[in-house]
Amino acid sequence: MRRALITGITGQDGQYLAELLHSKNYKVFGLIKGQNNPKLEALQTELPFVELVSGDLQDLSSLVAALEQVQPDEVYNLGAISFVGLSFKQAELTANVTGLGVLRLLEAIRMVGGSQNNPIRFYQASSSEMFGKVRESPQVETTPFYPRSPYGCAKVFGHDITVNYRDSYGLFACSGILFNHESPRRGLEFVTRKVTNAVARIKLGLQDTLVLGDLEPRRDWGFAGDYVKAMWLMLQQDEPSDYVVATGRTHSVREFVEAAFRHAGIDDWERYVTQDERFFRPAEVDLLVGDATKARTELGWKPEVDFESLVAMMVDHDLKLEARKAGIQLP
Template sequence: MPRAFITGITGQDGRHLAEFLHGKGYDVYGMVKGQNNPRAQSVIDEMPFVELVPGDLADLPSLVAALELSQPDEVYNLGAISFVALSFNQAELTANLTGLGVLRMLEAIRMIGGTHDNPIRFYQASSSEMFGKVRETPQTESTPFHPRSPYGCAKVFGHDIVVNYRESYGLFACSGILFNHEGPRRGIEFVTRKVTNAVARIKLGLQHELVLGNLDAKRDWGYAGDYVKAMWLMLQQDEPDDYVIATGETHSIEELVERAFAEVEIDNWRDYVRQDPKFFRPAEVDLLIGDPSKAREQLGWKPEVSFPDLVSMMVQNDLQLEAAKAGIEL
């Protein structure tokens, strides 16, 4: 059986990827930080087939030990400080984990890779936030980076160091430049889930308003379950490379909000939405839209869940979730 090692196993992408790889017949190992990680139990309950391994992206020896224990064929580095707004308040921590954490993982692979008959293949979760103040539209693998947040800056370092290790040491190391990808497992702090959860609660009479920042920002939103397939496909190629993973469509936050309210048959959505300056970023990323042509042509990958279906999926999930918590029968 092939073996996969996933950092960020407790996050949205980590759980989707673990399920996908398990379905492919992999032994799946997931890295968790700390002895009593509160999110570890949810992974155990949801996915008992995952073997959890201790490790920390801020600590190289722990990464070496985790790899020696799991002996993986593939490593997927999804762990990071991934909330952009938080990166402005904790810039140094973001740089250390989201940026230098990639370097440490590559070093750990390089240190033990020679002990394997089959060298470890590495996937790095790069981000569309690296494009930031975009130089061209749509964005491709060759579009210059201009990050607009500490998170984006850290991701650029991680992306560049993957290229460097690939070229310097011959590691099979790929980066997926993933545009925004969402789903019911998305954390409540992210705008998509914040919107769908609030809409569900408003429909159920549990909440009275939705407070947001910039409604004009546009994003290329896809479904996380589709995007993890692209991660796996990258590591099945003959040669390592980097790929933009996106839908090629862009939608504003206002459109997201309108569509979410329409899902619960509320037309006068503006009556429930208030903007607050505290939710505006110090430096905004106004428009992101990816060109996934390379992934389509070389990987045979394409998104399957449309934007309307994604919003519907998330709203319906949150309706069920919030109704169950409140003891409301739908």
């Protein structure tokens, strides 16, 4: 039975990846910071097969201890301060966790190593936000980075240090440059889930308006459950490499909003939506769209859930969630 350690186990990617690995007969471990994590109870209820291990991306010694305890075959680093808006307000924390956390984990892997015949394989969750103010479209693995947020800058460091440890120490280390990927498990602070949850509440008569920032940025949106399959495939290859993971199609925030209201049966969506400058970023990323040809060719990966189906999935989930919380019987 292979063993995998996942940081960021409470996030959407961590949960979908844990389910995927469990289905492939892995023993799955999740790294948890602190003793009173508010997401812990829900995680243990939904994913009882995950064994939790204490550790912190800000503390090298705890990472070494976790690796020595787990003795993993594979390590997936999904842990980060991942909300772009928050990174402007807590830039130093973002750099420390999202950037230097990668260095600490790589150093811990280098120190613990695994067996000579079975060295630890490492996956780093890189991000399309590294491209920022894009130099070319669509973006591929060799497109130059131009990050537009502290989060994007920290991800560039994490990506580059992963390449450096691969080149310098021969680690089996891969980075997946994942474009935006969503799901019903997405946090409510992210614009996609903020939209679908508000649409559900408006449909149920529990909310009157949806307040957003800029509606024009365009993103390449896919389903998180599809994207974790690419993560696993990267660590099954003979040689480590980096891969863009994307659908190759782009939609604006406005189109996401329209699709969500349309699926809920609300045509006049504009009467419910207002904009507030508080939700505009100091430096916006206008367009991100990826070319996943390398992942399709070398990994045999392709997205399965399209944009409309993704939006519908999220709206339906939030309708059931909010109806249950409010004691409303759905037809």
